[in-house]
Amino acid sequence: MRKFLLTARSTRSLSLFSCGLAAFLAACSNGGSGGGGGTPATVLAEVEPNETTATALSLTLGRPASGDVVTAGDLDLWRIDLAGGEIVKFELEATRIDQDVWDAASNTARITVLDSDGTTKLLEHDLSGNFSDGWSWGDHDLDIPAFRAPADGTYYVQIAQDNVAAAGGKYALTASLVDLGSQQVEAEPVAISGVNDTVATAETITPGIVRGFHVDGESDFYSFTITGPTVVEFEMLAYRNGVYAGDDAYYDTEIELMDSDGVTVLRNDDDTYFYDSGLLHYLDAAGTYSLRVTECCGAGDAGYFLRFGTTSFASATAEVEPNENSGTANAIAYGASVAGSTSAGDTDFFSFTGTAGDVVHLQRFDSSNGRGFVDNVTFELLAADGTTPLSVDSGGGLFTTRTILTVSGTFFVRVVPDASPTSTNWAFRLTRFEQAGFESEANDTAITADSFDANGRAAGTVDPAADLDVFAFTATQGHLVTFSVYASAGSESDGFGDLSGHGSTLDPLVIVRDELGAVVAKSGGTLVNINAESITDGLATLAVSFVAPSTGNFTVEVTDSAAAGAPTNTYVIMKR
Numbered sequence: 001m002r003k004f005l006l007t008a009r010s011t012r013s014l015s016l017f018s019c020g021l022a023a024f025l026a027a028c029s030n031g032g033s034g035g036g037g038g039t040p041a042t043v044l045a046e047v048e049p050n051e052t053t054a055t056a057l058s059l060t061l062g063r064p065a066s067g068d069v070v071t072a073g074d075l076d077l078w079r080i081d082l083a084g085g086e087i088v089k090f091e092l093e094a095t096r097i098d099q100d101v102w103d104a105a106s107n108t109a110r111i112t113v114l115d116s117d118g119t120t121k122l123l124e125h126d127l128s129g130n131f132s133d134g135w136s137w138g139d140h141d142l143d144i145p146a147f148r149a150p151a152d153g154t155y156y157v158q159i160a161q162d163n164v165a166a167a168g169g170k171y172a173l174t175a176s177l178v179d180l181g182s183q184q185v186e187a188e189p190v191a192i193s194g195v196n197d198t199v200a201t202a203e204t205i206t207p208g209i210v211r212g213f214h215v216d217g218e219s220d221f222y223s224f225t226i227t228g229p230t231v232v233e234f235e236m237l238a239y240r241n242g243v244y245a246g247d248d249a250y251y252d253t254e255i256e257l258m259d260s261d262g263v264t265v266l267r268n269d270d271d272t273y274f275y276d277s278g279l280l281h282y283l284d285a286a287g288t289y290s291l292r293v294t295e296c297c298g299a300g301d302a303g304y305f306l307r308f309g310t311t312s313f314a315s316a317t318a319e320v321e322p323n324e325n326s327g328t329a330n331a332i333a334y335g336a337s338v339a340g341s342t343s344a345g346d347t348d349f350f351s352f353t354g355t356a357g358d359v360v361h362l363q364r365f366d367s368s369n370g371r372g373f374v375d376n377v378t379f380e381l382l383a384a385d386g387t388t389p390l391s392v393d394s395g396g397g398l399f400t401t402r403t404i405l406t407v408s409g410t411f412f413v414r415v416v417p418d419a420s421p422t423s424t425n426w427a428f429r430l431t432r433f434e435q436a437g438f439e440s441e442a443n444d445t446a447i448t449a450d451s452f453d454a455n456g457r458a459a460g461t462v463d464p465a466a467d468l469d470v471f472a473f474t475a476t477q478g479h480l481v482t483f484s485v486y487a488s489a490g491s492e493s494d495g496f497g498d499l500s501g502h503g504s505t506l507d508p509l510v511i512v513r514d515e516l517g518a519v520v521a522k523s524g525g526t527l528v529n530i531n532a533e534s535i536t537d538g539l540a541t542l543a544v545s546f547v548a549p550s551t552g553n554f555t556v557e558v559t560d561s562a563a564a565g566a567p568t569n570t571y572v573i574m575k576r
Contacts, residue, residue: 042478043172043547050076053118056156059175061088064480066547067159069109069168070101075160077118080175082149087178089536090144090157094171096482096532097545099523101169107161108139109171111242113147114156121246122155123147127162133249133298137274137495141534145240146178146305148211172480172545180305186212186220191301193218199262202290210306212293214238214251219294222306227286229313229339231365231429232257234291237305239275240495240535244302251300253277253293259371260287266371269397270296273538274495280398282313282365282427284372313337313427323349326386326412334432340415342377343423348415349386352430355408356438357459359486359502359572362401362413365427369399375417375424382412391505391568393489396498403503404486404570406438406461434486436572444468446517446555456575462506462558464565469558473575475548483556484540485510487571490531496538506569509561510544515553521546541571 041060046067049055056077059065067076082088094109095102102108112124125142127135135142149155157175161168187203188195190213196203202221212220226232236253243250255277256268266289272278275296283289293306319340323330329349332338340348354360362381367373381390381403390411394401405411415426437453439460449472452458460469475481485508489501512521523532523544532542548554560569 042476043480046076050078052077053079053156059157059173061175061177064172064174066170066172066480068098068170069159069161070170072161072167073164074168075158078157078159078173079154080157081154082152084149084151084153087146087148087180089176089178090147091174091176091534091536092141092143092159092171093173093480093482093534093545094169095139095141096523096534096543097172097521097547098169099532099544105167105169107163107166107168108142109168110160110162111142111144111173112158112160113144114158116153116155118156121243122150123242123244124246125242130162132243132247133300135250138531140531142242143534143536144242145536146180146237147241148303172547174480180209183209183211183305186210188213188220190303191215196221199223199258199290205308207308207310210308211303212306213303214253214293214295214301216295216299216301219292222291222293223288224291224308225288226283226310227314229285229316230283231280231311231313231363231427232283232289233278233280233307233309233311235273235278235307236276236293237273237307238302240273241302244300247301249298249300250275251302251304252296252298253304254296255279256292256294257281258290258292260285260289262290267369272397272496272498274535278398278498280363280369282370282373284370284425311337311429313339316427319348319350325349326351326382329386329412332413332430334430337427337429339425339427341423341425342415342417344417344420346417350413350415351410352413353409354405354411354432355435356405357436357457357572358405358432359434359436360403360405360411361429361431361433363429363431364399364401367424370425370427373425375420375422377418377424377426378416379428380414380416382414384409384411386412391503391570393501393503398498400499402433402499402501404459404572406567406570434572436574439469443470446470446472446513446515449555452575457572459570459572460558461567462508462560462565462569462571463567465560465563467559467565470555471558471573472553472555474552475554477548477551479548480545481512481548482543482545482576483510483512484537484543484574484576485558485571486539486574487541487569490533490541494533494538495535500539500541502570502572504568504570505566506541506571507561508541508571509559510542510573511557512544512546513555513557514550520549520554
């Protein structure tokens with residue numbers, strides 16, 4: 001089966017560890033003492049030879065480094081000094097920065113984090129299973145979202161080809177500190193079993209980050225207490241971090257949410273973020289509940305992070321009858337938590353104001369993912385006429401309906417009961433997951449190009465078939481620039497399937513040009529073997545990166561790779 005959220009509470013259910021959208025980049029990563037988190041730094045280019053600890057160049061937090069492993073068998077080694085307990089994201093941009101070359105070689109980059117001796121593996125991604133059971137989610141950039149330094153010291157990052165017998169390409173590597181705040185550490189020692197392996201011995205946890213260790217074949221149990229109606233959120237991070245300490249397998253996680261009786265399983269999840277588990281569930285009553293952390297498949301031993309978040313529904317907005325049509329709809333706003341009930345023939349309407357470029361998420365709770373709810377209901381997002389459904393994506397175990405608004409105005413949430421006569425309670429959350437300035441047509445040339453908004457975002461629609469949307473920006477020589485496009489659900493390597501896709505049918509093609517019109521970077525539908533995506537940006541349909549060859553004006557074009565326009569060819573593009 002194909003497998004797929006904190007120190008501060010967010011209204012959005014996006015993986016903090018992956019930091020996929022721009023608002024989270026600042027929230028969870030910073031450059032530390034080396035800069036970053038502010039003005040971009042000039043890329044540090046490799047100097048050959050750099051294959052040994054003696055010749056490894058030093059990474060600076062927040063400053064990208066660049067190199068290439070074009071020649072089969074070549075490897076590059078980088079060093080970084082870290083304090084014990086610091087958590088670092090290593091973002092490897094290879095398919096995103098040199099896509100045609102990596103694709104032509106049917107190869108991808110491999111990243112390995114080594115201990116201070118330069119040989120002992122601490123974390124490694126292994127696409128083809130050279131040393132383990134292999135990565136199962138397609139050929140793309142295999143980043144490491146959260147490496148925790150076990151002690152003060154110098155560590156090494158090795159970049160090579162996945163297939164060392166074949167050619168590779170260029171890459172950029174950036175190390176950024178990740179702030180997960182204070183972490184609760186599992187009481188059971190690393191690689192030991194028997195301390196918290198049953199419901200009776202479950203450790204008490206509170207919202208935040210739990211750091212633990214999984215021993216193959218065992219379970220870790222955690223308990224938590226809520227005082228009223230609450231949505232709980234859990235996310236595992238292990239698989240995305242890579243193979244742990246040279247083990248023979250990735251740790252393929254699974255979690256089970258257990259009722260207050262300690263026996264009844266309310267929900268289980270195998271895959272939400274690639275093979276890392278995640279779930280949201282509505283709990284209707286005060287009590288103490290449990291979470292079991294175990295494994296789905298394979299034999300991987302590994303350290304893990306568990307994120308636990310809560311949202312109280314004790315003060316949720318209650319529906320007010322009558323609200324059976326758009327004319328009597330209850331008014332709500334982004335950030336609203338709403339609770340109500342319905343039975344056969346009772347349709348409920350809610351209205352909200354949105355702006356073109358808003359990425360809207362509607363998290364839905366009924367009997368599928370809510371304790372105490374006895375039937376299913378249908379939740380719909382409707383246009384201003386109160387009748388026409390918006391183009392959405394809604395599949396997946398996070399039960400989140402997603403869309404990109406193309407006009408500003410009033411929109412509706414419609415709650416429709418199941419065909420059965422059963423009366424049931426339900427709940428939902430409405431959030432503006434992201435926002436972007438919307439294009440102004442015509443913007444199909446460099447002269448008429450739009451600008452990105454203050455946050456480096458833009459949104460639009462590619463329609464008709466010949467439509468081309470152009471956005472202007474400036475870049476400084478030697479700076480790394482990355483564009484991520486959120487449109488249709490991705491390809492085989494799209495590991496955030498429960499949140500990817502935003503009601504869009506666009507398979508985007510992205511081209512970056514200098515002020516003379518020359519192509520300096522390209523991404524899109526011509527790629528055959530690799531996918532221009534990554535672990536740390538698992539929501540993006542695709543991304544493209546480049547190091548600015550000069551200081552000046554550039555444009556980026558968004559069009560349809562299939563040259564087929566449609567009103568549902570919507571997108572958001574983000575620059576960083």
